Amino acid sequence: MKIHEYQAKELLAAAGAAVPRGIVVTSPAAAQQAFDQMGGPVVLKAQVHAGGRGKGRFKDSGKDWGGVKFIRTREEVGPVVEVMLKYPLVTKQTGEQGQRVSKVLVQEAADIAREIYVGMVIDRAIGLPVLMACAEGGVEIEEVAARSPEKILRVPVNPDTGLQPFQARRLAYDLEFTAEQAPKAESLMTALGRVFLEKDCSLAEINPLVVTPKGDVLALDAKMTFDDNALFRHSDIEQLRDEAEENPDELRAARTGLTYISLTGNIGCLVNGAGLAMSTMDIIKYHGGEPANFLDVGGGANKEQVTEAFRILLADPRVKAVLVNIFGGIMKCDIIAGAILAAFKEVGFHAPLVVRLEGTNIEQGPKMLAESGQNITTATGMTDAAKKVVAAAR
Numbered sequence: 090m091k092i093h094e095y096q097a098k099e100l101l102a103a104a105g106a107a108v109p110r111g112i113v114v115t116s117p118a119a120a121q122q123a124f125d126q127m128g129g130p131v132v133l134k135a136q137v138h139a140g141g142r143g144k145g146r147f148k149d150s151g152k153d154w155g156g157v158k159f160i161r162t163r164e165e166v167g168p169v170v171e172v173m174l175k176y177p178l179v180t181k182q183t184g185e186q187g188q189r190v191s192k193v194l195v196q197e198a199a200d201i202a203r204e205i206y207v208g209m210v211i212d213r214a215i216g217l218p219v220l221m222a223c224a225e226g227g228v229e230i231e232e233v234a235a236r237s238p239e240k241i242l243r244v245p246v247n248p249d250t251g252l253q254p255f256q257a258r259r260l261a262y263d264l265e266f267t268a269e270q271a272p273k274a275e276s277l278m279t280a281l282g283r284v285f286l287e288k289d290c291s292l293a294e295i296n297p298l299v300v301t302p303k304g305d306v307l308a309l310d311a312k313m314t315f316d317d318n319a320l321f322r323h324s325d326i327e328q329l330r331d332e333a334e335e336n337p338d339e340l341r342a343a344r345t346g347l348t349y350i351s352l353t354g355n356i357g358c359l360v361n362g363a364g365l366a367m368s369t370m371d372i373i374k375y376h377g378g379e380p381a382n383f384l385d386v387g388g389g390a391n392k393e394q395v396t397e398a399f400r401i402l403l404a405d406p407r408v409k410a411v412l413v414n415i416f417g418g419i420m421k422c423d424i425i426a427g428a429i430l431a432a433f434k435e436v437g438f439h440a441p442l443v444v445r446l447e448g449t450n451i452e453q454g455p456k457m458l459a460e461s462g463q464n465i466t467t468a469t470g471m472t473d474a475a476k477k478v479v480a481a482a483r
Contacts, residue, residue: 090315091138092329095194097311100288101295106280107273108308111196116174117167123195124166130198133158133166135173135190137183138334140312145180147172148187156180156190159198166195191333199307201299205264206230207278208294209285212245220244220252220282224264226297252282266300273306274298288326289319338401345397347386354379356482357402357411357440359395361386361420369414372471378479381408395425396432403436410482412474413444422446422454430461441466441481445474 098108112123113136124131135142135156142156156178160166170193177187206226212219222242225233234241242263246252257275266274277298285293292314299309320327332340342349348363352370356378360366363385370380382402386394402411415425425446433442445468446454455467466481468474 090317090320090326090330091334092313092315092326093136093138093192093194093331093334094134094311095136095192096329097293097313098308100284100313101277101280101308101311104280104283106277106295106308107306108311109197109199111194113192113194114170115192117170120166120170120193120195121163124160124163127195127197130159130161131166132196132198133160133169133173134194134196134310135178136192136194137178137180137188137190138331139178139180139182139188141180141182142178145178145183147176148179148185150176188334199299199309200301200303201297201309202302203300204297204309205274205299206294206296207281207298208292208296209246209281209290210292212243215245218246218248218282218285220246220256220260220278222260222264222278230296246282246286248286251286252279254279257282266306267304270300270304270306273304277306277308284313288313288323289316290314291316338404342384342398342401345394347384347394347398347401349385349398349401350383351405352380352382353407354381355407355409356478357381357384357405357408359384359386359398359402359411359413359415361415365414365416369412369471369475372475373412373479376472376475376479378475378482381405392428392431395428396435399432399436399438403438403440408440410441410443410478411438412478413442414471414474415444415446415448417446417448417450417454421450422448423450423457426454426457429465430457430463433461433463433465438464441478443468443474443478443481445469445471 095113102108114120114123145155150172173190173193177189179187204226206223208221223240244256257278261271261274290313294312295308297309299307336351339349356373358369358380360369366383366385373380386398417425443466458465458467466477468477
């Protein structure tokens, strides 16, 4: 689960980090009032769950600036916020359709002497959270990481003890903070580590962490993503969810107990098990097709879940064929075949359906499908299934 920048900074501030003053608004008039309260230059920041806002553009607006804009005067505020709220923001992460903006953060402008990147993720290779930092922060951090990976400093963190003071201190000096700035940087990194561990984040980053000419150290921007599987113990975080920022089909699937991620292809996939789902997408691509989604119905899928899964897949106008690839372990193949047939009749298919079943009661399942009289193509093995569905989609 993702949250907005302003929400991430509120969590950091509560943990002891220094953040710029900011006011969230939903109208040009409210933005002008916020400017008056700030009493000086501000930065207007479109609040969307996508990176690269500063380099983005507002689709069809005719403007050449993106979702982060420095404003000097009160007169500029209203027209800029009006554009931000009217047109979708297009960035590298939103796709060409863009993302609608419903909130704008009016943030006190800060003088910047230096920009640093600080972030925390789970390093699955070592099985620990890792605090990462780079002296070259800002909007080009991805390019820096790709061009000069040795510049990314990494500190493994024990989840039982958290980021230790000596680790934060050493990292602060490695990043060339001065003796006066180092304690402020340590405090900010400690706050980041505390939020990451206490709130079960999968990603928490400050980019940029800035040093002002006066020596202040501030979290100028922040991004956080949380582990969905841990939200049951963080009701405060779950309340921060903005469903308008999420794919409606993914939300619909989650409510039915399905795991669905929309992709860009034209072959719908209904699979049980994340590993099998990824293998299915790989083999579709290997044989020249493009998956339209990742959809894991789980090991114990029932008729209602299979039916809803088909509804979600077929509601996508890009889908030209559907592949069902099920391994009947917990659920037997004949039960799965019955659920597929019931869903097939209830939903009404307008695209070819290819089904590959394997596992317990494998003899009965495909036989039921073949004898149903429905326009369902059965396959033996993943290669056969992939070839058939790719051909059907064409």
